[in-house]
Amino acid sequence: MTGQNISDIIEAYLKQILAEQQQIEINRSDIAAQFNCVPSQINYVIKTRFNEQQGYWVESKRGGGGYIRIEKLQSTDLDDYLQHLLELVGTQITENDLQMFLQQLYDNQLLTKREAQIMAIMGEHKTLNVSNQEAEETLRANLLIALLNSLRYKRS
Amino acid sequence: MTGQNISDIIEAYLKQILAEQQQIEINRSDIAAQFNCVPSQINYVIKTRFNEQQGYWVESKRGGGGYIRIEKLQSTDLDDYLQHLLELVGTQITENDLQMFLQQLYDNQLLTKREAQIMAIMGEHKTLNVSNQEAEETLRANLLIALLNSLRYKRS
DNA sequence: TCATGATTGACCTTCGTTGACCATTATTAT
DNA sequence: ATAATAATGGTCAACGAAGGTCAATCATGA
Numbered sequence: 336m337t338g339q340n341i342s343d344i345i346e347a348y349l350k351q352i353l354a355e356q357q358q359i360e361i362n363r364s365d366i367a368a369q370f371n372c373v374p375s376q377i378n379y380v381i382k383t384r385f386n387e388q389q390g391y392w393v394e395s396k397r398g399g400g401g402y403i404r405i406e407k408l409q410s411t412d413l414d415d416y417l418q419h420l421l422e423l424v425g426t427q428i429t430e431n432d433l434q435m436f437l438q439q440l441y442d443n444q445l446l447t448k449r450e451a452q453i454m455a456i457m458g459e460h461k462t463l464n465v466s467n468q469e470a471e472e473t474l475r476a477n478l479l480i481a482l483l484n485s486l487r488y489k490r491s
Numbered sequence: 492m493t494g495q496n497i498s499d500i501i502e503a504y505l506k507q508i509l510a511e512q513q514q515i516e517i518n519r520s521d522i523a524a525q526f527n528c529v530p531s532q533i534n535y536v537i538k539t540r541f542n543e544q545q546g547y548w549v550e551s552k553r554g555g556g557g558y559i560r561i562e563k564l565q566s567t568d569l570d571d572y573l574q575h576l577l578e579l580v581g582t583q584i585t586e587n588d589l590q591m592f593l594q595q596l597y598d599n600q601l602l603t604k605r606e607a608q609i610m611a612i613m614g615e616h617k618t619l620n621v622s623n624q625e626a627e628e629t630l631r632a633n634l635l636i637a638l639l640n641s642l643r644y645k646r647s
Numbered sequence: 648t649c650a651t652g653a654t655t656g657a658c659c660t661t662c663g664t665t666g667a668c669c670a671t672t673a674t675t676a677t
Numbered sequence: 678a679t680a681a682t683a684a685t686g687g688t689c690a691a692c693g694a695a696g697g698t699c700a701a702t703c704a705t706g707a
Contacts, residue, residue: 339556373665398672401685457613462637481618554662557695
């Protein structure tokens with residue numbers, strides 16, 4: 336939202352295209368030149384903003400005629416999709432990770448905005464208020480897993 | 492009341508902007524420099540004068556292009572009722588207690604059926620999965636308290 | 648005096664930026 | 678064919694740029 340840094344601007348640029356295109360294929364050097372940054376910054380943007388937790392699939396090829404392709408994942412089968420997310424969660428997640436998952440669920444209309452906000456608050460550090468960080472992340476993962484499972488089985 | 496100390500002055504400054512703006516995004520160092528104080532004083536002001544109890548929502552990001560965003564919340568007309576519920580919660584609650592609270596909230600149309608269901612699942616024994624029963628009930632109370640507080644205000 | 652709130656600064660965590668070096672693929676010269 | 682070379686993208690560690698935490702200290706009013 337608040338694009339002060341280059342990464343945010345590049346993110347916005349790519350997402351604007353992806354809003355209409357489903358997938359995009361870029362040339363790393365070109366984009367880097369266009370936004371006046373080093374090529375590896377593109378990797379940073381992709382890693383932090385277009386990962387699987389956020390619902391994107393990335394493929395690339397090196398060498399002459401190389402490319403980076405970013406694809407917006409769309410769920411054909413709901414159950415497969417949720418199961419896939421469940422696998423991604425693992426046993427521990429950070430507050431930021433949770434944020435990404437919730438955003439994705441909202442984007443895919445599996446949660447309302449309010450539901451996502453409530454879940455975000457449930458997963459906040461200050462809400463959980465446990466001393467041990469490991470325990471906190473485990474607990475947060477448990478909450479998300481329970482949510483995903485509930486979306487899987489109890490649809491109404 | 493009137494600003495004798497820097498904290499009051501910074502508070503007044505921010506609230507004056509928020510009187511017209513609904514939300515404000517600041518750069519901690521800039522504000523600190525502007526009021527000739529150390530950056531951490533901004534945190535102090537926010538913590539003591541812009542917390543959730545006082546109807547504000549604060550988000551921040553570190554690193555390059557970081558920010559602190561303060562959002563003014565709109566209190567609902569059911570604030571008194573929610574405060575009353577908050578007093579009832581105490582520090583620990585059982586799964587059954589949680590059920591009753593959620594039913595109340597649903598009956599009063601403060602939660603949708605789905606939202607209540609999600610919250611119930613969050614508070615389940617098997618979701619929280621903590622060994623100690625005291626800890627479990629404390630945690631469950633924390634979740635409910637966070638929910639009630641979030642319902643007290645409306646984000647725009 | 649003493650309790651409470653305000654101020655300060657040392658140290659920490661997170662996020663973004665950069666560049667050196669690496670790996671893979673396509674093209675061109677032999 | 679094979680070997681060099683050019684054209685891509687990938688990784689990673691160092692550094693810089695925010696904001697966060699916490700405990701010590703100071704100030705003030707009851």
